[in-house]
Amino acid sequence: MLAGAALAFTIAAAPVHAADSSKKQSSEYPNTTRAEPKLDLKSEKDQKALQDAGEAFNNGDMAKAAQLLQPVIDKSDSKYAKAYAQYLMGNITFKNGDTKGAIAQFKSSLDNGVLPNDTYFNEMFTLAQVLAADEQYQASLDTVAKWRDQGKKETADSYGVQGLDDYNLQKYPEAIAAIQKAKSLTDKPQNSWNQILMASYADSGQGADAAKMAQSEYEKNPTDSGLMHNAGAILLQQQDYAGAIKVLEEGRTNGAMKDEADWILLVKAYLLQAQNGGDTKAGGAKALAVFDDGTAKGVIKPSAANYKLAGDAAMIGENDAKAIGYYQKGAGLASDGELDVALGKVYFQDQKFAEAKKYLTQGLGKGVQHKGQAYMVLAEADREMKDKPGAITAMMEAAKDPDTAAKAKEWLRKAGVGK
Incomplete structure (x- = not known):
């Protein structure tokens, strides 16, 4: 699942609306049928607090903004002042890492019902993004x-959020349609939209389309690390090992x-190319060359x-000698x-x-997932060293593992142990 939307909120210095304002401003939502509510902000003290809090917010001083807003939320007689203060406080709360707290403040502010249309709808869209960030x-x-x-109103960003939501709800066709719509509404699409689109293709069984798109996006900007990773990972998932290697080597x-x-x-x-029909010796050597280069x-x-x-x-x-060296470093x-x-x-x-025998015994003592297999190799090592009792003991342990029980019991039968 893709993580929550990448959010970057920018709140202009609080556009405080006085109840007796006669200025007419152009609306961001000219076609809405929602009636503009009557505003009840009459207190100059509240108006100044909201204005100063908005400026402090945009200057990055969250503590000062919160200090100015809390008395308005607690004590103001103005429903508008309370609602707008909660809107700003919700943004501060989100920036401080409390997503659920921010959601509660946004909902309370919207439920108040007194915010002007532009503020009301902008806050509603902010709430949609924060809900996505909270995986709701x-x-x-x-x-x-x-x-x-x-x-x-329709915007590219709104379809971007919709695409993210649809993807995480495993509604892949809907996610693809939403992201394609988002991209059609702007000449500056967000990078995350392509990630959602590629993931939707891949997870809906359209891996070839995902790979084609990933390669195309990377070719447009071959120095972009994120696009390189996406292309390499999707090609690898599609078992196009040569294609993944080509992209990643170019990035390297x-x-x-x-x-x-x-x-x-x-x-x-x-490594996967070598294991799936490639030249094992050459593939292993190339994998190690990359590993050693990255380590250096x-x-x-x-x-x-x-x-x-x-x-x-x-x-x-x-290359057994190198394998021993790497395994020894890892074992420690x-x-x-x-x-x-x-x-x-x-x-x-x-x-x-x-x-x-030394390392098999040591590993079994530390704990391993496939005990039976390890005990069978240990038994064979004991047998090669003419330690029949040790071999029998190890093989009896292997017989306890369902994965190796049949082979171990057959070995023991031939060795004359048990029935």
Whole structure:
């Protein structure tokens, strides 16, 4: 699921409306059927507080703005002043990280019913975005529909929010239609819209369309790291390993590849290509070259997962010595025994049975997911070292694992153990 909408609110210095104002302003919502409410703001004190709070908000002084607004919310006799103060306070609350608190303030402000049309509808659209950020996608979608219906207005941004909501509600055809509509209404589409569109294509079984779009967007700006990542990830998901490698290598050459995740993505692309019909030795070597380059540059950080990936690439590339080196580095960082077992298997393959037993035993002691498989290799290592009792003990453990029980019991039967 895509995360909530990227929100950036800008509130102009509070356009405070006095009850006796005779100035006529052009409306942002000229076609709405909502009647402009009568305003009841008569207090110069309230008017100045709202004006100063709006200016403080736009200057980034949230504490000062909140300090000016709270007395208006608590004590003002003006319904308008209270509603507008709650509107501004909702934005402050959101910027302070309290999304649910902001939603409550926006709803209370709107329910007051006294805000002028422009403020009322702008706040309603803000609420739709904040609901999306809070992952209340259906509520956000309903709010956008209400805003569009009552305000009689369509904007690219409103269809962008609708597309995000539809995607996260798994309404992929609707998401695709909404984002395409958003893009048709502006010559400056948001980058996030393309992400929603590509994800909608991919998750609705139109992966080829997603990949084609991702490549097209990246080709327009080949130094954009985000577009490179999207294209590489989607092509990899489509099992177009050559296409993913081409995009990611281009990004590596032109400096677009900056994040560890993208370097690891390229390592995986070479590894998957090698595992799925490619040249295993060459593919493993290329994967390791990328890994070593990223490590030397300080982008790929030491971790058990990263060293396991490198070790796996070395194994695919038939470079046991390098595999041992990577697995050993990873084992020291791991919280379980998976890499110790991997080491044991490499040593067993190299017919170094004592070392194999050491690491297999060590890994099993730390805990591994597939115990039966590890015990079966351990049993074979013991057998190769002429330790029949040890082999039998290990194989009896393997017989307890449903995944290896049948093979282990057959081994034990042939060894004359049990019935």
